[in-house]
Amino acid sequence: MSEAQNIYYEFWQETASRIKETLPEQEYHTWFNRIAYLKSDNHKVVLAVASQFILDTVIARYRDMIRNTMIELTGEEIDIVFEVVSRSKIEQIQQPSKEPKEAPKETTAFALQAKPQVSEEKTLKMKKDCNLNPSYEFHTFVIGDNSAFAYNASLAIAKNPGVSYNPCLIYGGVGLGKTHLLNSIGNYIINNTPELKVMYVTAEMFTNEFIESIGSQRTQQFKNKFRKVDVLLIDDIHFLQGKDSTQEELFHTFNNLYESKKQMVFTCDRPISELKNITDRLSSRFERGLNVDLQPPNYETRMAILKKKLVERGGSMSEEILNYIATNVCTNVRDLESSLTKLIAYSELLGQEISFDKAKELLGILPSLAANSNQTLSIDTIIKVVGEYFNVSSFEIKGKKKNKSLIQPRQIAMFLARDITEYSTTEIGTEFGGRDHTTVMHAHDRIESLMKGDESFANTIVKLKRDLTNGKR
Numbered sequence: 001m002s003e004a005q006n007i008y009y010e011f012w013q014e015t016a017s018r019i020k021e022t023l024p025e026q027e028y029h030t031w032f033n034r035i036a037y038l039k040s041d042n043h044k045v046v047l048a049v050a051s052q053f054i055l056d057t058v059i060a061r062y063r064d065m066i067r068n069t070m071i072e073l074t075g076e077e078i079d080i081v082f083e084v085v086s087r088s089k090i091e092q093i094q095q096p097s098k099e100p101k102e103a104p105k106e107t108t109a110f111a112l113q114a115k116p117q118v119s120e121e122k123t124l125k126m127k128k129d130c131n132l133n134p135s136y137e138f139h140t141f142v143i144g145d146n147s148a149f150a151y152n153a154s155l156a157i158a159k160n161p162g163v164s165y166n167p168c169l170i171y172g173g174v175g176l177g178k179t180h181l182l183n184s185i186g187n188y189i190i191n192n193t194p195e196l197k198v199m200y201v202t203a204e205m206f207t208n209e210f211i212e213s214i215g216s217q218r219t220q221q222f223k224n225k226f227r228k229v230d231v232l233l234i235d236d237i238h239f240l241q242g243k244d245s246t247q248e249e250l251f252h253t254f255n256n257l258y259e260s261k262k263q264m265v266f267t268c269d270r271p272i273s274e275l276k277n278i279t280d281r282l283s284s285r286f287e288r289g290l291n292v293d294l295q296p297p298n299y300e301t302r303m304a305i306l307k308k309k310l311v312e313r314g315g316s317m318s319e320e321i322l323n324y325i326a327t328n329v330c331t332n333v334r335d336l337e338s339s340l341t342k343l344i345a346y347s348e349l350l351g352q353e354i355s356f357d358k359a360k361e362l363l364g365i366l367p368s369l370a371a372n373s374n375q376t377l378s379i380d381t382i383i384k385v386v387g388e389y390f391n392v393s394s395f396e397i398k399g400k401k402k403n404k405s406l407i408q409p410r411q412i413a414m415f416l417a418r419d420i421t422e423y424s425t426t427e428i429g430t431e432f433g434g435r436d437h438t439t440v441m442h443a444h445d446r447i448e449s450l451m452k453g454d455e456s457f458a459n460t461i462v463k464l465k466r467d468l469t470n471g472k473r
């Protein structure tokens, strides 16, 4: 191996060890133990992986990270290229005893270019032209149980637009990553298949442009613009509720693109069945294809997100503070981010690391914290929200009357109080006009069993729960 090869091999080792410091240990071992240095040539480093699946994942999640670290270390523009080789070859490369302190010999395995030859500047311009946010990429998205399905579906679409899962709808509450995934699809396609025409718009932008085109008598231009794309990404389609003409226009755009097998992905803040004032024919189009949801992240995922965001911003913070944020900010990722931003800004302004007590004090006044802790969600609020939904008063829900129209809302409110908050059944019973805790337990079991047998009833409960936990109250 030439001297130049050896240098790049060392750069690769340093790159891997730097990345190791930024990733959770298990994630690093899962992916980076499956990558091996193969060769280098003229500002190009070739890495080997053992299967197409590993190749796809490594490219989607880590290619930019590897390349940026390499560029930082070498001070050169480096192209990272991957080759798929046999597992035994990888093991052989990674065996230091067989190849002491040497990079492996070159291989004849076929080369898979990690990135097409379009300059970074041009790629960035293309992304801007189609309204994409270039910082939303798959590798900056932290995958948890709450988002794995939506993430994998989005990645599959990005790899094969128009082929699998067309159309696709990603739905979920505020700040859970819908826009991030939608942009990741567009960015991935432009990175890897720049010849495809991608268009990202929010439903609001679509509506405004449509109205403007009517005013300026340029509706044909509007139609052409949206019907000539290969990939149409529309964010926040709940905005279209009650906007009949825009719905009509989107319906025709949809049919046009669908017939020509063009990819469409939409996002919405709720399942389609919960949208109001959307024509049946349009909602049936949205429901066609794949519908995937994003749920609030669990504690482990919240910690992983915080750590990743911290590294991205080059900040540092004690584990105790991160744990405090992850424990208390339970609703969505945007709230997690804003808590972190607040603490980082404070620490930067003062030029010193923030103490745990100071962090607590600062976060204590964040509305997101106050509003989002389920313990602070009062039973009265739950009763009020359920009452509004079923058109009965809080007074009636708490009262003694046993009309059919009151029993079910009462039981639903008890179910939600038990499910969402930390209050004991005795405390809940007291809030419901001094009822016994066994009444609360019975209500919980009853609603749970109704949900199992009736999908539309279950959807209503899920919606109420989401509205309450997402702060729509």
Ligand SMILES: Nc1ncnc2c1ncn2[C@@H]1O[C@H](COP(=O)(O)OP(=O)(O)OP(=O)(O)O)[C@@H](O)[C@H]1O
Pocket: 136, 140, 141, 142, 143, 147, 172, 173, 174, 175, 176, 177, 178, 179, 180, 181, 269, 305, 333, 334, 337
């Ligand atoms: N799993 C995740 N990993 C990393 N960052 C995430 C994740 N989910 C969300 N985020 C970040 O949280 C912020 C809010 O996400 P995003 O805007 O995609 O949410 P949304 O679901 O579209 O919300 P809204 O309905 O309010 O538009 C963004 O900065 C995004 O990058």
